[in-house]
Amino acid sequence: MIDTPSTPLTGPQGPKPRKSFSRRNIFLYGTLLTIALFYALPLYVMFVTSLKGMPEIRLGNVFSPPLEVTFEPWVKAWSEACTGLTCNGLSTGFWNSVQITIPSVILSIIIASVNGYALSNWKFKGADAFFTILIFGAFIPYQVMLYPIVIMLREIGLYGSLGGLVLVHTVFGMPILTLLFRNYFTSLPEELFKAARVDGAGFWRIYTQVMVPMSLPIFTVAVILQVTGIWNDFLFGVVYTSPDNYPMTVSLNNIVNSTQGVKEYNVNMAATILTGLVPLSIYFVSGRLFVRGIAAGAVKG
C-alpha cells in the first residue's frame, strides 16, 4: 500500500471555481436568449392572435395576451373557412395531405433505403455512375421539371390525382434520401455484412434482418425530412392536383389569400398553426433521434 500524505494540501485544489456572472457567460447566454426570442416571438404572436376575437385584434395590441379567450377562429379555420366557393375550412386539405404524405413517405423511404443499401453493400457495375447521376438530380431546380412532369403524368393518366402527386414526391425524395441511407449503411461495420453473407443470408434477408434493425436513427431522420418536406410542399400540390385534391398548404393559401370580405387575422393565424402542427409535433416527438441520425449519417461521405 502507498501511504496517503498526512500533511494537508495547500494552494489550488479540486475543481476550479467559476463565476456565474462572468462577462463570457453574460455574452453567451444573452446571445442565446436574444436568438431564442427572435424565433419564438412570431409563434407567440400567432398563437395569441388566434385566440382573440376580431374586435380585440383591431385594437392593435399585437403582443398582449387575449382579454377574452375564444376558440372560434380555430373551429372556423378547421371546418368553416371559405376558399372560393366551398366553405369546408382546412379539414378537406388536411385529409388530402394525410393521404398524400403517408404513402409518399413510406414509398420513398422504402425505395431509397434499399437503394442506399445496394449502393453501399452490393457494389454492382456502374454503381458509382448511377449514384453520381442520382445526386446530380438533387441539384436540378424543380421548376425546370414542372411542365415535363405534367405531360408525363397526363400520359400515364395520373395527372390531377393524389396518386400522381405521391409518385412525384417519391421520385423527388430519391436523391437526398438515397444519399442519406447510403452514407449511413456505409458507416455500419462492413464485417457485419460479411458475417451475414457467410451465414447464408441473401440480399433481402440481410436488409430486413440485419441492416434495418440497426438503422432506427436514420429511418427517423428520413421520416422527419419526408413528412415535413411533403407536408409543407406547395408547388407540386398546386401544380399536379385538382382543386378537390388540394393538400392542406394549398387550402391554407386559399383561405389566407381570399380577397373577399374582411381579413380575419385570427382565423388565418389558427389555420397556419393547424397546418404547421404536423411537422412541429414530429420534431418534438423525435428531435433527439433526429440529431443522432443526422450526425451518424452525415459524417462519412
Added chain:
Amino acid sequence: MKNSVEIKNLDLQFGAVKVLQNLNLEIGKGEFLVLLGSSGCGKSTLLNCIAGLLDVSGGQIHINDRNVTWAEPSERGIGMVFQSYALYPQMTVEGNLSFGLKNAKLPKSEIETRIKHASEVLQIEPLLKRKPAALSGGQRQRVAIGRALVRDVDVFLFDEPLSNLDAKLRADLRVEIKRLHHKLQNTMIYVTHDQIEAMTLADRIAIMRGGQIMQLGSPDEIYGRPVNKYVADFIGSPSMNFLDGQVKNGAFQVGDLTIPLDGYDFADSSGSAEGPATIGIRPEHVVTGELVENTPFQIEVEINLIEPTGSDTLVDCEVAGHHFRVRMDGQSKVSVGEKLRLGLAPSKASLFDAKTELRL
C-alpha cells in the same frame, strides 16, 4: 494427408493494384495454418477470397476437393470469425447463433441441439438470452466463434480475432482457440499480425508480404531457418541483429571482426558461400556469463542501454559499428557503461546474401 483447402494460382487485383499474385497454398485436413504479415500484405484479402467475400481475378480455390471459386460464402463449408466480432446487435446471442442455421432452413430441433452443443463447448450457456451489447469483449468473441461452430463446417477462418481484446484476455482466448482446435480437429486458417499468436497456435505459418507467401513452414523452421532477411527480421521480438560484412574462407568478416562459420548449415548444397552478406543473430542466441567460454566466437562490448522487462533484460550495445541487442536473464545485474563478454554460436545464426537477401 488429404488437403482441406487448396489455392491454385490465385490472383486478385483492384483496378491496377495487384493484391495477390499467383498464389499457391495447400492446407491439410485438420491443420492450423496462420497467415502472418504486416498490415497491407494481403493476408486478410486472401482469407476473404477463401471465404468467398471477394471475387478473385484469376485462379481457383478448392475446399474439400470441391472447386468453390464461384460458390457463395455460405455454400463453401466455412465458418468465419471477424476482428470486430460482427455480432448482429439487435439479436440475442441465441439469435446470433441460429441466424445462419435458420437461413439454411434447418429443422428447429437440429438448431437447438447445435446451439446447445456450441454453447457448452464455449461456455456461453448463461449468455444465450442476452444481447451482444451486454457482453464483454471476450464473451462477444466467444459468441462469434460459436457462430462459426454451429455451422458444423470443416474449415474455420479467423480474421485477426483477438486484436480487439486487451493483452491478458488475448492470451486466455489464444489458449482457448488452441484447445478448441485440439477438440474439433478441423482445419483452421488464422490471420494475424501478432507473431506470438502465430508461433503458439500454428502447425504451419505462412509469412506474407506484398501479396506473396515468403515462407511457409512450421514455427520452428520459420524461427530457426528464415528463408530471407525479411522473414528473419519479422519473426522474433526483439528482432534479429544484423551485421553487414563478407563471407570469406568459411568465416564472416565484419569490420575487424572475424566470425568463424564452422557448424553453419548452408542452404547451398556445396556447403559454402562467398561474397558480401549479412549475418543475423537473435538476441536470445547470444550467450553471456560463464557459458561464453564454450562458444567459438567471443567479444567484449560496452553496455549502452538496459531495458528490463521482468522476465528478461535487454541490453543494447555496439558490435563492429552495428546496433546490437542481447537478451539476458531478468535476474542479471548489469548497468550502463559496464563491459560485457558475449559469445556467439554460428550454428544458430542466419546468413543472407547482401543483394538478394536470400538465405545462404
